Amino acid sequence: MAGVALSCFAPWRFVRLARSVKLSSIPSLKFHTTASPMMGASVEQFNQAKERLGSLKNDPGNQVKLQIYALFKQATQGSCNTPKPGMLDFVNKAKWDAWNSLGSITQEDARQQYCDLIGSLVAKEGGSAQVAAQPAGSGPAYETLLVTTEDDITTIKMNRPTKKNAITTQMYNEIIAALEQAAKDDSVITVFTGAGDFYCSGNDLTNFTKIPEGGIEQMAKSGGDLLRTYVKAYIDFPKPLVAVVNGPAVGIPVTVLGLFDLVYATERATFHTPFSMLGQSPEGCSSFTFPRIMGPAKASEMLLFNKKLTAVQACEQGLVTEVFPDSSFQSEVWTRLKAYAKLPRNSLALSKQLIRSADKERLHVVNDTEVERLVERWQSDECMHAIMSFFQAKSKL
Numbered sequence: 001m002a003g004v005a006l007s008c009f010a011p012w013r014f015v016r017l018a019r020s021v022k023l024s025s026i027p028s029l030k031f032h033t034t035a036s037p038m039m040g041a042s043v044e045q046f047n048q049a050k051e052r053l054g055s056l057k058n059d060p061g062n063q064v065k066l067q068i069y070a071l072f073k074q075a076t077q078g079s080c081n082t083p084k085p086g087m088l089d090f091v092n093k094a095k096w097d098a099w100n101s102l103g104s105i106t107q108e109d110a111r112q113q114y115c116d117l118i119g120s121l122v123a124k125e126g127g128s129a130q131v132a133a134q135p136a137g138s139g140p141a142y143e144t145l146l147v148t149t150e151d152d153i154t155t156i157k158m159n160r161p162t163k164k165n166a167i168t169t170q171m172y173n174e175i176i177a178a179l180e181q182a183a184k185d186d187s188v189i190t191v192f193t194g195a196g197d198f199y200c201s202g203n204d205l206t207n208f209t210k211i212p213e214g215g216i217e218q219m220a221k222s223g224g225d226l227l228r229t230y231v232k233a234y235i236d237f238p239k240p241l242v243a244v245v246n247g248p249a250v251g252i253p254v255t256v257l258g259l260f261d262l263v264y265a266t267e268r269a270t271f272h273t274p275f276s277m278l279g280q281s282p283e284g285c286s287s288f289t290f291p292r293i294m295g296p297a298k299a300s301e302m303l304l305f306n307k308k309l310t311a312v313q314a315c316e317q318g319l320v321t322e323v324f325p326d327s328s329f330q331s332e333v334w335t336r337l338k339a340y341a342k343l344p345r346n347s348l349a350l351s352k353q354l355i356r357s358a359d360k361e362r363l364h365v366v367n368d369t370e371v372e373r374l375v376e377r378w379q380s381d382e383c384m385h386a387i388m389s390f391f392q393a394k395s396k397l
């Protein structure tokens with residue numbers, strides 16, 4: 001799992017994109033400049049973000065440029081409604097894929113995400129990120145996440161929408177760093193969410209495809225070390241942690257939900273842990289938290305037999321706090337979270353720690369045991385065959 005990163009573009013395709021997706025080619029739009037009651041970003045802020053895009057000195061890379069393009073199209077035209085370009089029309093196909101991957105997110109949400117993205121790029125270059133939320137403290141710059149602090153809320157947004165926010169090794173490390181940073185900053189609550197139409201599709205399966213010199217055993221061992229540290233960051237997190245589940249979730253983003261203090265989901269979200277299909281076993285302390293939350297019978301249906309839950313079912317079983325209509329999800333949730341973030345900081349943190357303290361030691365033991373089992377599973381024929389099937393199925397499309 002660890003030490004592996006597979007570019008989603010073949011090198012020749014990358015070169016073509018580098019030439020073709022120019023910042024200046026992103027269409028401009030005319031908006032009235034009166035402030036309107038948009039969720040988060042105003043029309044003025046959106047227009048400012050557009051202007052700031054032109055002031056970037058460094059090329060942010062193809063993936064980011066595609067994202068900017070997609071968010072712009074979604075913000076100004078809504079969901080992707082143009083025919084899919086042919087397979088050989090590489091550049092337009094990549095642009096179409098990026099736009100299409102945003103699914104049905106609202107134009108308001110796309111404007112906010114556009115502002116956040118430009119704000120984080122400007123901030124990375126040392127400028128002011130006034131357009132969007134402020135980046136968290138003076139912490140590290142992230143490539144796979146958008147991390148912002150605003151209204152006493154630090155938001156960690158997984159930001160690989162074209163890959164359904166699958167978690168690469170780099171992203172695991174960045175999430176660990178972002179949680180460490182959020183634990184120390186001045187925010188009152190920390191929120192986890194995903195960019196685009198998916199919350200997260202779990203472990204990026206390409207993490208398994210590049211075998212290091214030490215062979216599969218070394219890959220499994222370093223993957224285990226990374227996973228242990230990753231889950232530990234959630235177990236030890238000292239402030240209220242909220243998941244804003246903006247779409248479907250598969251694998252580890254589901255299993256760690258038992259370590260969150262609130263889970264808000266759009267009605268479009270689904271919750272799937274297909275471990276046995278992949279020859280693997282549960283992680284994220286779910287072998288302990290799920291039976292406790294939903295009872296062993298329901299937990300086994302999910303963790304052993306791959307049952308995918310709808311948001312409403314997940315709520316009925318106690319994994320989700322509340323489900324919201326997709327059309328009002330962002331505005332309802334953020335209104336509520338902003339109100340919660342006004343509560344006294346220390347009281348919230350200490351109360352959370354009290355609620356979690358009885359199980360904390362136990363959770364670390366569970367984490368160790370689950371990692372040990374997975375290190376063994378990752379080296380099994382069952383797991384290797386399952387990963388190969390995923391990529392074979394893709395190559396047949």
Ligand code: COA
Nearest residue numbers: 008162163164166201202203204205206250251252274278
């Ligand atoms: N690892 C690696 N790549 C992933 C991924 C993952 N976990 N999830 C999605 N992707 C990639 C797809 O390969 C695809 O890449 P491409 O555009 O280069 O072909 C892209 O993200 C979009 O996914 P796609 O499969 O086209 O979207 P979809 O809406 O049809 O299906 C999923 C989405 C998540 C249901 C499907 O991609 C899937 O089953 N992924 C694997 C999930 C999984 O098993 N996770 C591990 C759990 S332990």
